[in-house]
Amino acid sequence: MKVGILNLGLSNLFSITSAVKKLGAEVILLEQPTTEIDALVFPGVGNFMEGARRTQGIMGELLDYISSGAPYLGVCLGMQLLFESSEEGPGDGLGFFRGEVRRLRAAKVPHMGWNKITPVRPSPLIEDVQPGEYAYFMHSYAPRPVEERIVIAITSYGEDFPSIVGGGAVFGTQFHPEKSGRTGEKILKNYLQAAKR
Amino acid sequence: MIAKRIIPCLDVHHGVVVKGVSFRELQTAGDPVALASKYVEDGADELALLDISASIEGRETFVDVIRRVASEINIPFTVGGGVRSAEDAYRILANGADKVAVNTAAIQNPSIISQISERFGAQCTVLAIDARREYDSGRVWFQVYSHSATRPTGLDAVRWAKKGEELGAGEILLTSIDQDGRRTGYDIELLRRISSIVTIPVIASGGAGDLRHFLEAIKQGGADAVLAASVFHYGIYTIKQVKEYLISQGVEVRL
Numbered sequence: 284m285k286v287g288i289l290n291l292g293l294s295n296l297f298s299i300t301s302a303v304k305k306l307g308a309e310v311i312l313l314e315q316p317t318t319e320i321d322a323l324v325f326p327g328v329g330n331f332m333e334g335a336r337r338t339q340g341i342m343g344e345l346l347d348y349i350s351s352g353a354p355y356l357g358v359c360l361g362m363q364l365l366f367e368s369s370e371e372g373p374g375d376g377l378g379f380f381r382g383e384v385r386r387l388r389a390a391k392v393p394h395m396g397w398n399k400i401t402p403v404r405p406s407p408l409i410e411d412v413q414p415g416e417y418a419y420f421m422h423s424y425a426p427r428p429v430e431e432r433i434v435i436a437i438t439s440y441g442e443d444f445p446s447i448v449g450g451g452a453v454f455g456t457q458f459h460p461e462k463s464g465r466t467g468e469k470i471l472k473n474y475l476q477a478a479k480r
Numbered sequence: 481m482i483a484k485r486i487i488p489c490l491d492v493h494h495g496v497v498v499k500g501v502s503f504r505e506l507q508t509a510g511d512p513v514a515l516a517s518k519y520v521e522d523g524a525d526e527l528a529l530l531d532i533s534a535s536i537e538g539r540e541t542f543v544d545v546i547r548r549v550a551s552e553i554n555i556p557f558t559v560g561g562g563v564r565s566a567e568d569a570y571r572i573l574a575n576g577a578d579k580v581a582v583n584t585a586a587i588q589n590p591s592i593i594s595q596i597s598e599r600f601g602a603q604c605t606v607l608a609i610d611a612r613r614e615y616d617s618g619r620v621w622f623q624v625y626s627h628s629a630t631r632p633t634g635l636d637a638v639r640w641a642k643k644g645e646e647l648g649a650g651e652i653l654l655t656s657i658d659q660d661g662r663r664t665g666y667d668i669e670l671l672r673r674i675s676s677i678v679t680i681p682v683i684a685s686g687g688a689g690d691l692r693h694f695l696e697a698i699k700q701g702g703a704d705a706v707l708a709a710s711v712f713h714y715g716i717y718t719i720k721q722v723k724e725y726l727i728s729q730g731v732e733v734r735l
Contacts, residue, residue, distance in 0.1 A: 295573045295574060295576060295577070295578070297547070297550050297551075297574065297575060297576035298550055298576055298578070301550065301551045301576075302554065328600070328601050328603065328604065329599075329600055329601035329603075329604075330598075330601060390679065391679050391680060391681055391704065392679065392680070393602055393603045393650045393651070393680065393681070394482065395482075395603060395650065395651060395680075395681045395704070396482050396483060396484075396485050396525065396526075396704065396705065397482065397483045397485065397525055397734040398481070398482045398483065417483060417734040419555065419556055420482075421556070421578070421579075421603035421604075421650075422603060423602060423603065423650075439481065440481070459556070459578075461554065462554065462555055462556045462578065463554070463555075464520075464554050464555055465554075467554060468554060
């Protein structure tokens with residue numbers, strides 16, 4: 284199976300690439316989605332404005348890709364860019380999901396470390412993931428979806444926020460599955476499994 | 481809620497893990513990749529890798545260590561030691577590290593903190609502070625030292641931590657020079673002063689030797705994470721033992 288990892292210079296691709304390869308998939312680094320891949324991963328860290336700027340040139344291609352029902356997994360900023368906009372700065376996200384990305388309301392930000400993910404809705408992405416398993420977060424902003432039905436799991440840090448979202452073959456995780464030990468491995472594996480179907 | 485993190489620290493000198501006392505008297509403690517894997521297996525929440533090589537060859541060996549560790553483990557790790565510029569930070573992150581710690585270079589040129597933070601995000605930017613207790617007409621204060629704890633800077637550690645936060649650091653790695661490698665407990669006063677004034681996570685470093693030291697750093701010192709080296713390298717406690725103890729004391733950790 285071929286997994287495309289979107290390389291927009293927004294993230295260290297080393298760890299996500301190693302993690303996907305360890306699961307037996309072939310990895311191709313891409314500047315934009317193509318039809319040659321079985322699944323796409325869009326990793327990203329840092330600023331929404333910068334993310335939106337770098338995504339701008341391939342907005343059409345990305346939207347065509349996800350609208351076609353092809354598998355997409357956005358990680359951290361790659362998840363946030365599925366939404367419309369962010370308090371962090373100007374710029375348009377893909378708007379595939381309705382809602383805005385907002386700064387976390389907690390005493391200490393960034394939200395940095397291991398926190399529990401609590402499933403609120405069944406999804407192939409969290410098959411075999413038990414309530415209360417930990418995942419690794421490093422972020423200051425989180426999405427506020429308009430539609431409750433896209434929320435697959437929540438996490439509590441000062442307030443509850445969606446830590447996994449999904450609709451059809453499109454998923455997003457606010458945490459870093461490639462850095463989340465065995466739990467993260469299961470989630471990545473589930474994504475690849477779901478993409479095969 | 482978020483779990484408190486246990487972070488084993490590997491000081492790497494020319495490709496080998498070493499550990500000293502108060503930054504001196506280095507002893508060899510093993511191969512970095514093998515130790516990193518062992519700690520992940522044992523339940524480490526994160527790792528810190530500090531390059532303490534002084535030569536160019538040492539630095540190049542270290543990049544290879546970062547890559548090998550990154551391809552081996554599935555938890556985050558911070559890399560520090562000799563980071564002089566945003567370019568250095570880029571090289572570290574591109575080779576698989578998740579966060580970059582700056583220390584001496586930030587003291588000499590604080591804008592390096594904002595440069596790294598703007599380019600890679602606050603969550604990647606760690607300000608490492610090495611501080612020592614000073615007594616000034618009956619008043620205790622904490623002075624920041626640079627160059628591997630050898631040079632006093634005149635900076636007040638509490639003010640420097642706050643400044644670092646304002647410049648965009650996403651985390652403070654706070655080492656007590658007095659306590660480093662002594663295994664007699666973290667400097668709780670230092671931790672307390674800094675964790676109560678910043679709104680970013682603080683990692684306690686220097687002094688872990690006993691189970692209750694970890695608890696004190698978290699409960700009294702307000703640390704979000706506890707880093708230790710010799711106590712783990714020499715097998716005095718395993719990470720699992722520390723975690724089980726913390727749970728028994730009502731602290732949330734990831735088992």
